[in-house]
Amino acid sequence: MINKQDIINRFISYVTIDTESDPESETTPSTEKQWDLAKKLADELLDMGMSDVSIDDNAYIMATLPSNVDHEVPTIGFISHFDTSPDFTGANVKPQIIENYDGKDIILNAEQNIILSPDYFEDLLQYEGQTLITTDGTTLLGADDKAGITEIMSAMKYLLEHPEIKHGTIKVGFTPDEEIGRGAHKFDVEKFGADWAYTMDGSQIGELEYENFNAAGAVITAKGKIVHPGYAKGKMVNSMYYASEFINTLPPLERPEHTEGYEGFFHLYDIDGSVEETTLKYIIRDHDADKFEAKKALMEKIVLDLNTKFEALIFDIDIKDQYFNMKEKVEPVMHIVDIAEDAMKALDIEPLIKPIRGGTDGSQLSYMGLPCPNIFAGGHNFHGRYEYVPVESMIKATEVICKIAELTAERYE
Structure with a gap:
């Protein structure tokens, strides 16, 4: 015993x-x-x-x-x-x-x-x-x-x-x-x-x-331009607003609080923002290898689409695999x-x-x-x-x- x-x-x-x-x-x-x-x-x-x-x-x-x-x-x-x-x-x-x-x-x-x-x-x-x-x-x-x-x-x-x-x-x-x-x-x-x-x-x-999950980490950086708010019309680019657009473009039901079992997710775990620059840190998780790759590809596509939409290189993304x-x-x-x-x-x-x-x-x-x-x-x-x-x-x-x-x-x- x-x-x-x-x-x-x-x-x-x-x-x-x-x-x-x-x-x-x-x-x-x-x-x-x-x-x-x-x-x-x-x-x-x-x-x-x-x-x-x-x-x-x-x-x-x-x-x-x-x-x-x-x-x-x-x-x-x-x-x-x-x-x-x-x-x-x-x-x-x-x-x-x-x-x-x-x-x-x-x-x-x-x-x-x-x-x-x-x-x-x-x-x-x-x-x-x-x-x-x-x-x-x-x-x-x-x-x-x-x-x-x-x-x-x-x-x-x-x-x-x-x-x-x-x-x-x-x-x-x-x-x-x-x-x-x-x-x-x-x-x-x-x-x-x-x-x-x-x-x-x-x-x-x-x-x-x-x-266990396949896992990756993603860092998304949104670039802005700071000028005096009293004279900002047509000049200021507030990176925090653009970052929020990235956040809201990801599937809202693919967050940890809405998933269980074999369901994967995107998890935003850190934000560091200012007008000039905002950084979003995500973890990406999925048990299925194909769905895992699709999640990474989706994040990259959103960055490409948003940069195209705003006709500027506002967003940058860096994705690194963590484990499998x-x-x-x-x-x-x-x-x-x-x-x-x-x-x-x-x-x-x-x-x-x-x-x-x-x-x-x-x-x-x-x-x-x-x-x-x-x-x-x-x-x-x-x-x-x-x-x-x-x-x-x-x-x-x-x-x-x-x-x-x-x-x-x-x-x-």
């Missing part, structure tokens, strides 16, 4: 270390404070008895649990990231433990009237009677992905202490800067040495994912998904196989030669003050890791 209090203690020890990443930084890791947790994890891996523990100059951590069987078994890996999102502060996290959750509102912060309510977050009702860890309403929690790290570390410790559970060689890896899209950029797949791996970076219990749907790389080796699904079923967990409406280190790693589906880590409402994680889900995820290791050894016996 996985010890519940050990899980709680380990998780809290990780989330109370600030590891927020910074998209404006050009270093790896993007923030110096990520080293605080990285070094702690490396030390803990050594202390528990893992082999080949390493931490490189970019804070990527790797370690090995040697095989304890005589027959040849593929080497598998488990990966999580230790940075937290810059979308909301991760400094001074003060976790709250809610024992035997009663299904009612949880007061995160009485002074600021911040309430985690099942009336708004219906998923809470799945966890009546369980132990929840929440924020105090002023920070994110960091279950994305310190829950995953907790589960991998706890599973390795459990397997080391229970040699009767037979398994092949297991690799673990922890990465910086996943939240800013760079988690796999400097991951040494050859050094890691696994045949396949799993990221422990999903949300609710049972999630098993091997499809890992389905293409995982489908040829679907047995790795089957093993994870069988592990969940063996533990009475209902597998929820669905597409990721986002990205994952596993996407980039799959294209780097390491097929890498994603498994639930248990958290909900990531990147904000309403984030929470059921302790029982973290225990189940830890058990899934152990069961995957066991089933892989059995299948290759």
